[in-house]
Amino acid sequence: MSLGNRIKALRKQQKMTQSELIDGYLTKGTLSLIENDKTFPSIETLQKIANKLGVSVFYLTQEGDEAWTEEMAEHFKDYHLNFPFDEVKEKILPNKDRIFTNDKGIYLLTMLRYYYRFNQQHDEADALHQTIYNRMIENGLKHLAMRELIDHASSKLYSLEYNEALKTLQQNKEQILSFTQYDSKIKLSYYFIESILASAVEDHPLFVESSKKVESLSFETLQFQYYFDILRFMVLYYTYVEKDIKKQEYVDKVKRFLEFSPDLTKEIEFRFDDILYSKYALINQPEDIVEKLISYKEKVMHTLNLVRTEKREYMQINLKSLDSEIAFLQGKYEFVIKNFDRSLYEFKLASHPIDRITLKVRSLVYALSLYNVGRKEEAKQEIAMVEKDLGPLINSIYAIEIRKIKEIIYN
Numbered sequence: 254m255s256l257g258n259r260i261k262a263l264r265k266q267q268k269m270t271q272s273e274l275i276d277g278y279l280t281k282g283t284l285s286l287i288e289n290d291k292t293f294p295s296i297e298t299l300q301k302i303a304n305k306l307g308v309s310v311f312y313l314t315q316e317g318d319e320a321w322t323e324e325m326a327e328h329f330k331d332y333h334l335n336f337p338f339d340e341v342k343e344k345i346l347p348n349k350d351r352i353f354t355n356d357k358g359i360y361l362l363t364m365l366r367y368y369y370r371f372n373q374q375h376d377e378a379d380a381l382h383q384t385i386y387n388r389m390i391e392n393g394l395k396h397l398a399m400r401e402l403i404d405h406a407s408s409k410l411y412s413l414e415y416n417e418a419l420k421t422l423q424q425n426k427e428q429i430l431s432f433t434q435y436d437s438k439i440k441l442s443y444y445f446i447e448s449i450l451a452s453a454v455e456d457h458p459l460f461v462e463s464s465k466k467v468e469s470l471s472f473e474t475l476q477f478q479y480y481f482d483i484l485r486f487m488v489l490y491y492t493y494v495e496k497d498i499k500k501q502e503y504v505d506k507v508k509r510f511l512e513f514s515p516d517l518t519k520e521i522e523f524r525f526d527d528i529l530y531s532k533y534a535l536i537n538q539p540e541d542i543v544e545k546l547i548s549y550k551e552k553v554m555h556t557l558n559l560v561r562t563e564k565r566e567y568m569q570i571n572l573k574s575l576d577s578e579i580a581f582l583q584g585k586y587e588f589v590i591k592n593f594d595r596s597l598y599e600f601k602l603a604s605h606p607i608d609r610i611t612l613k614v615r616s617l618v619y620a621l622s623l624y625n626v627g628r629k630e631e632a633k634q635e636i637a638m639v640e641k642d643l644g645p646l647i648n649s650i651y652a653i654e655i656r657k658i659k660e661i662i663y664n
Contacts, residue, residue: 257290259319263306264288274305309392312355319353326357329364341368354388359397363404370411378408399432399439407446413644415453415606422447441470445479452486453606455649460490481510481519486607493650517556518564521549533611534654535581535621536661543582550575570597577618586622593619600642610651613639617658624662632662 264274271281278301286292287302294302296310303310325344329337345352345365352358362385369378382405389398402425409418426443433440448463464483471480484507491500511520539545550572557568574597580588598616600609620635636659640647647655 256293257288260302260306261288263308267306269306274302276301276305312392318351319355321348321351322353322355322358322361326360329361336367336371338368338371341365354384359385359388363408366408367411370408370414373412375412375414382408396432396436396439399429399436400442402429403439403442403446406450410449410604410606413646415450415645419447419450419454419456422450437474438476441467441474441476441479444470445483448483448486449605452490452651453646453649457490457494457650461487477514481507481516482605484510485522486605489607489651493653518560518568521553521556521568533614535578535614535617536654536657538582543579546575546579546582550579573597574615578615581618581622584625586625589618589622590626593622595619606646606649607651610643610646610649610655613643614652614654617655620662621658629662636662 264271271284275281275284279298283292287294299310303312325348328344329340341364345361346368349362349365352361354362362381366378366381366385369375369381382401386398386401386405389395389401403422406418406422406425409415409421422443429443430440444463444466448460448467451457451460451463464487467479467483471477471483484503488500488503488507491497491503507523553568553572553575557565557572560568573594577589577593580592595616598612600612604612616639617635620632620639623629623632623635636655639655640659643652643655646652
């Protein structure tokens with residue numbers, strides 16, 4: 254929308270006459286010329302028009318199609334398990350110059366940045382970061398600019414650049430945390446992202462340190478949006494490093510949290526009530542594993558009808574994966590091979606690194622089934638695909654099950 258059209262649209266939206274807008278500092282004829290893009294106002298006049306309309310000069314003069322931006326933001330407002338890569342490519346990428354950089358436009362630019370990261374287009378993603386950051390500073394939205402520094406680092410989760418993401422985050426640490434007095438939640442967000450990235454790069458001391466800060470800050474700020482996830486991953490960390498006392502400490506915290514804040518979707522994160530959290534494994538399972546998984550499946554099915562729509566999608570995917578795992582553990586390898594659905598195990602969002610690993614462990618029911626029916630070369634190809642998908646995460650302590658399965662298949 255042109256400058257003149259934007260002034261006219263805002264004036265009419267506010268039911269303001271030309272006389273009311275000019276307020277004696279312009280003639281109606283001059284305003285008509287401005288509104289019809291026949292002349293451009295001076296900076297002084299533009300400031301007076303902006304003040305009268307209750308907007309900034311920046312808002313009036315920026316390029317882009319505000320109506321289209323609003324429409325696209327509404328279209329893309331709800332995505333949960335599946336990032337809409339194809340739609341971003343079709344609808345936003347060829348029209349990026351139409352994005353009007355209000356809050357809805359920033360949202361679209363952020364989605365476009367994720368798209369660039371996923372496709373390893375890092376120069377384009379970095380340029381978008383500068384655009385978003387600069388626009389926020391120009392609009393006086395420094396608190397959002399500080400959060401943009403966090404988002405800039407976390408966007409690299411899409412491209413598996415974990416070391417680079419952590420480096421980027423820590424380079425801006427002082428600047429971000431200095432804003433805590435104006436935004437008490439920003440410190441919490443910083444340490445949560447730092448804990449995620451630390452787990453990805455195998456910096457376990459930093460992971461524990463950042464996670465504990467999230468714990469304490471959750472109570473200090475009375476903001477608990479990250480609290481459950483931190484407890485969950487601390488339990489898993491202490492499970493893998495075999496520190497049973499510390500694990501139990503966090504298991505107890507999880508139980509207390511769920512007693513205080515019951516949540517069916519959080520409760521079914523834990524498959525086995527007796528041990529609460531176990532390593533996700535396909536080999537060396539206890540004798541009663543099939544019975545336990547069938548019982549867990551029944552629990553998920555019961556919960557399915559009681560939860561919100563976006564949670565149902567995740568649970569339905571979980572059920573399909575469970576069917577394959579139960580069949581594999583029952584020795585029904587041909588059933589697993591015939592019904593394997595690779596899309597259940599594809600990364601659709603910038604998942605937590607530990608969740609990414611778990612997803613790939615679950616996908617190996619297919620490789621193990623191929624191996625057990627003698628199709629060993631195909632099984633090896635599946636292992637190679639998993640290694641490629643995980644990138645540096647393949648060496649994580651959380652990926653030990655994948656390495657064990659690879660050893661079985663190759664030897």
